[in-house]
Amino acid sequence: MSKVYKDLREFLATLEEEGQLVRVKEEVMPEPDIGAAGRAAANLENSPAIFFEKVNGYKYSVVTNVHGSWYNHALMMGMPKQTPVKEQFFELNRRWDKFPVPPKILAREEALCKENVITENINLFDILPLYRINEQDGGFFLSKASVISGDPEFPEDLNKLNVGIYRMQVKDVDRLAIQPVPVHDIAIQLAKAEEKNEPLPVAIALGVSPLVTFMASAPVAYDQNEYEFVGALQDGVPCEIVKADTCDHLYVPAHAEVVIEGYIIPRQRFVEGPFGEFPGSYSGCCKQCEIQITRITHRTNPIFENLYIGMPWTETDYLVGLNTSIPLYKQIKATMPEVVAVNAMYTHGIGVIVSTKVRYGGYGKGVAFRLLSTPHGMPYSKIVIIVDEYVDPFNLEQVMWALTTRVKPGKDVVIIPNCPGMVLDPSSNPAGMHDKLIIDATTPVAPEPNPRSCEMLVPSPATPKWEEILRQLQSAAQKKQEGNRL
Amino acid sequence: MKCPRCDSDKARIMTKSPVGGAWEVYVCNHCCYSWRSTENIQISEIFKLNDEKIANMGMLPPIPPLKK
Numbered sequence: 082m083s084k085v086y087k088d089l090r091e092f093l094a095t096l097e098e099e100g101q102l103v104r105v106k107e108e109v110m111p112e113p114d115i116g117a118a119g120r121a122a123a124n125l126e127n128s129p130a131i132f133f134e135k136v137n138g139y140k141y142s143v144v145t146n147v148h149g150s151w152y153n154h155a156l157m158m159g160m161p162k163q164t165p166v167k168e169q170f171f172e173l174n175r176r177w178d179k180f181p182v183p184p185k186i187l188a189r190e191e192a193l194c195k196e197n198v199i200t201e202n203i204n205l206f207d208i209l210p211l212y213r214i215n216e217q218d219g220g221f222f223l224s225k226a227s228v229i230s231g232d233p234e235f236p237e238d239l240n241k242l243n244v245g246i247y248r249m250q251v252k253d254v255d256r257l258a259i260q261p262v263p264v265h266d267i268a269i270q271l272a273k274a275e276e277k278n279e280p281l282p283v284a285i286a287l288g289v290s291p292l293v294t295f296m297a298s299a300p301v302a303y304d305q306n307e308y309e310f311v312g313a314l315q316d317g318v319p320c321e322i323v324k325a326d327t328c329d330h331l332y333v334p335a336h337a338e339v340v341i342e343g344y345i346i347p348r349q350r351f352v353e354g355p356f357g358e359f360p361g362s363y364s365g366c367c368k369q370c371e372i373q374i375t376r377i378t379h380r381t382n383p384i385f386e387n388l389y390i391g392m393p394w395t396e397t398d399y400l401v402g403l404n405t406s407i408p409l410y411k412q413i414k415a416t417m418p419e420v421v422a423v424n425a426m427y428t429h430g431i432g433v434i435v436s437t438k439v440r441y442g443g444y445g446k447g448v449a450f451r452l453l454s455t456p457h458g459m460p461y462s463k464i465v466i467i468v469d470e471y472v473d474p475f476n477l478e479q480v481m482w483a484l485t486t487r488v489k490p491g492k493d494v495v496i497i498p499n500c501p502g503m504v505l506d507p508s509s510n511p512a513g514m515h516d517k518l519i520i521d522a523t524t525p526v527a528p529e530p531n532p533r534s535c536e537m538l539v540p541s542p543a544t545p546k547w548e549e550i551l552r553q554l555q556s557a558a559q560k561k562q563e564g565n566r567l
Numbered sequence: 568m569k570c571p572r573c574d575s576d577k578a579r580i581m582t583k584s585p586v587g588g589a590w591e592v593y594v595c596n597h598c599c600y601s602w603r604s605t606e607n608i609q610i611s612e613i614f615k616l617n618d619e620k621i622a623n624m625g626m627l628p629p630i631p632p633l634k635k
């Protein structure tokens with residue numbers, strides 16, 4: 082059984098033991114230090130999480146870059162930190178099939194997120210060391226908060242309970258802006274509430290166990306409960322949740338650092354943004370919804386978990402890399418078993434590489450069509466590359482090989498104009514519409530003619546033996562060099 | 568107090584630092600911009616706002632018609 086974390090603190094302890102968390106003990110300024118350090122961490126390899134013990138003017142601490150490297154991502158899954166990305170993909174894929182694992186509902190007194198309650202003079206700044214992430218952001222943002230909301234039409238249906246990450250701007254001491262993009266689940270619920278001019282109750286959980294954040298940012302179907310996925314990814318260990326204090330049909334992670342409860346004010350929009358986003362550019366100002374906060378519960382000495390976002394790769398790209406790839410893989414695989422793996426890690430799935438066996442001529446393009454009709458792929462995916470089953474889609478050197486040796490642009494490159502797009506893609510025009518580019522980099526299969534045969538090189542059977550010999554020689558040489566240095 | 572983004576005089580104090588009088592945070596009631604007294608604010612020309620820009624700003628998501 083792999084390691085399971087009941088809350089953020091247990092995960093941070095493991096990161097620290099593994100050398101994947103660093104502490105900044107000296108006091109830092111909220112601006113520009115925390116944002117700059119998040120950017121700096123993204124520039125390093127195998128970056129650690131960064132724990133700021135003291136922030137000027139505030140009572141509590143901040144942690145950032147918790148998901149910000151493949152090492153931390155592997156540790157999130159309880160795997161050795163050096164686990165290659167493709168192996169993490171297949172392990173996630175295996176655990177995904179355990180869905181659904183019903184969550185465990187705790188009594189209020191068992192839930193650590195209920196240790197402290199604030200109902201009067203609510204002020205977010207008392208609890209959270211809020212800071213500006215990027216220079217031109219319109220204010221201080223929560224970039225890693227799990228927002229829990231229900232379906233006003235079917236409030237008791239837990240399958241329709243949604244847990245999602247939406248960017249939120251702090252508009253006042255007790256008010257947050259929220260961005261429910263129309264393609265996301267919460268927008269469906271909000272529309273139902275606004276049609277009747279009713280508020281939509283929400284709970285916002287900050288500082289949760291890493292797989293809750295991971296599932297909150299995954300594009301699963303509307304009637305699939307994210308908590309049941311967390312249990313699956315914990316290899317069958319149920320996620321612990323507790324009922325919200327102000328709304329009977331909302332459940333929050335039981336040991337969250339902070340839970341903010343309130344409601345979306347219906348039929349009103351206010352200026353939000355700009356905000357530095359995952360494509361590496363600012364998304365401009367827009368009129369968006371606001372949440373009125375009515376209650377905060379929190380653990381004693383809460384830790385504010387937030388992430389840096391900007392020019393890829395940043396923590397966001399590690400967070401949404403595989404959780405975007407797996408559902409796309411599952412959805413395509415269900416009807417096309419020839420598909421081997423899906424890499425949708427580039428700019429949140431705007432670029433996707435699929436490896437597949439080609440069942441008959443033109444099948445590669447069929448796989449691309451299927452991708453472009455999935456819930457996430459239809460609006461997001463713009464550039465789709467299809468490679469043969471023996472090409473590792475997570476290995477860009479291999480993908481470049483496929484592009485250079487398997488693509489005949491006249492027949493393999495197709496542009497389909499005027500398709501659904503993603504508003505945050507700065508090339509989409511009008512915002513939210515773009516053209517699709519399909520590149521079929523697979524080897525032609527009958528009835529497609531392949532007029533030039535190409536004889537693939539086959540490695541000598543002695544190659545694996547020699548890989549082992551060389552590895553040992555190299556390791557001995559490195560040890561000798563270290564000895565000389567001492 | 569003047570807002571650095573829309574130049575209106577509708578800015579107010581949102582809050583003060585919970586510890587040690589370290590700073591204040593201000594917010595503009597007209598364009599919702601907020602900033603801290605310890606920041607060096609320089610708004611890019613492209614992100615400046617005026618009444619016309621605010622009036623023509625897009626809405627996300629759109630407000631659905633009321634159902635009877």
Ligand SMILES: [Zn+2]
Nearest residue numbers: 570573595598
């Ligand atoms: Zn203003």
